[in-house]
Amino acid sequence: MRQRFLFGVGALVLVAAALGAVFRRSPAQQSTAGITAVAVFDSSSLQGPRQPIFFRHDIHVGQRKMACQYCHYSAGASNEPGIPSMQTCMGCHYLLVNGSTPANAAEIKKLKAAWNAKKLVEWVRVHMVARHLHFPHSLHLKGLGPQACATCHGNVARMPQVYKVNNVNNMGFCITCHLERKVSRDCSVCHY
Numbered sequence: 001m002r003q004r005f006l007f008g009v010g011a012l013v014l015v016a017a018a019l020g021a022v023f024r025r026s027p028a029q030q031s032t033a034g035i036t037a038v039a040v041f042d043s044s045s046l047q048g049p050r051q052p053i054f055f056r057h058d059i060h061v062g063q064r065k066m067a068c069q070y071c072h073y074s075a076g077a078s079n080e081p082g083i084p085s086m087q088t089c090m091g092c093h094y095l096l097v098n099g100s101t102p103a104n105a106a107e108i109k110k111l112k113a114a115w116n117a118k119k120l121v122e123w124v125r126v127h128m129v130a131r132h133l134h135f136p137h138s139l140h141l142k143g144l145g146p147q148a149c150a151t152c153h154g155n156v157a158r159m160p161q162v163y164k165v166n167n168v169n170n171m172g173f174c175i176t177c178h179l180e181r182k183v184s185r186d187c188s189v190c191h192y
């Protein structure tokens with residue numbers, strides 16, 4: 001009943017704590033974790049491009065405390081942090097995690113359907129610099145530390161859907177930090 005009413009309200013983002021046991025935490029837990037997952041009924045109302053499957057960082061990282069590198073494992077080792085392979089997801093979703101709310105279950109079903117059909121999920125890129133630019137991820141993590149993701153990407157752990165916090169397609173974003181950190185600003189370091 002209550003759920004139907006909420007759907008009727010439309011593209012609203014509501015605090016899910018009110019919605020039931022799944023998200024219910026003791027007040028003490030809430031204050032230490034500081035993360036409240038929200039029920040989202042229409043992902044197109046969120047910032048950032050809509051993804052083919054509504055994968056939520058706020059649930060995996062914010063609530064479940066998964067480390068970024070569990071999925072983006074090449075972030076520290078290569079130029080590309082990499083979008084996780086389906087295998088990474090299926091460790092949990094093949095059998096164990098089927099979703100505890102109708103909305104979660106529906107999205108997990110899509111993931112399994114893609115896996116069974118041997119199709120890759122075509123995630124929409126959010127951050128992408130022009131082809132003639134050089135951006136080495138691993139070097140940045142070496143220089144800024146493994147916790148630096150938020151410096152450039154914002155607090156992804158709180159995002160139901162990833163969006164650009166910083167405009168990485170604006171040279172000023174790069175230069176400002178390179179100036180501060182006394183890193184090279186030679187054109188040829190970044191431009192091929």
Ligand code: HEC
Pocket residue numbers: 051055057060061066067068069070071072083084123124125126127128149150153156157161162
């Ligand atoms: C359970 C696996 C998983 C974990 C853990 C995870 N991610 Fe992701 N991440 C994904 C998937 C899948 C995508 C592609 C879909 C999307 O954009 O939501 C993605 C996309 C992203 C993107 C957007 C990439 C682009 O196209 O620009 C960023 C930035 C990102 N993740 C950062 C992080 C950070 C920072 C953390 C830790 C705080 C993290 N991720 C933890 C799975 C994960």
Ligand code: HEC
Pocket residue numbers: 022053054055056057059060064066071084085088089090091092093097098099100101103104105107108111
């Ligand atoms: C370590 C275990 C684990 C891994 C690995 C994992 N998930 Fe999840 N996932 C969960 C849990 C736990 C939930 C919450 C289920 C619930 O309570 O409804 C969840 C929920 C979801 C949901 C529904 C809620 C949401 O996030 O929108 C989707 C879709 C999903 N996962 C996709 C993925 C994808 C895609 C990957 C791989 C990139 C992945 N998961 C990797 C544990 C995992």
Ligand code: HEC
Pocket residue numbers: 068069072075076080081082083125127128129130135137140141144146147148149150151152153168
């Ligand atoms: C100094 C800024 C900076 C830091 C720190 C940073 N990123 Fe990025 N990230 C970027 C930029 C810029 C791009 C676009 C790069 C490109 O197009 O080649 C990007 C792209 C991505 C992508 C999409 C790339 C792909 O392969 O699809 C993911 C995922 C991502 N970052 C995750 C992370 C994670 C996880 C961390 C922390 C471990 C992190 N980033 C730290 C700036 C940063």
Ligand code: HEC
Pocket residue numbers: 129133134135136139140142143144151152168173174175177178181183184189190
């Ligand atoms: C938050 C700070 C920060 C931002 C933002 C940033 N960088 Fe950097 N960058 C660094 C640091 C620190 C290093 C040095 C890493 C090391 O060598 O220890 C570096 C190194 C580099 C290098 C290698 C330089 C060399 O001498 O070989 C390139 C190329 C580069 N950055 C490109 C970019 C581009 C392109 C962007 C914007 C899309 C960008 N950076 C944004 C901090 C930043």
Ligand code: HEC
Pocket residue numbers: 128129130133168169170171174175178184185186187188189190191
């Ligand atoms: C730290 C990295 C970095 C350095 C150093 C740098 N640029 Fe850029 N530049 C960028 C980024 C990132 C963009 C935005 C590209 C995009 O659209 O994704 C850009 C864009 C530009 C553009 C707009 C057209 C294009 O190529 O996309 C020009 C022109 C440009 N830079 C010239 C210069 C010149 C000249 C220098 C040396 C004085 C220089 N840049 C040094 C990172 C850098």
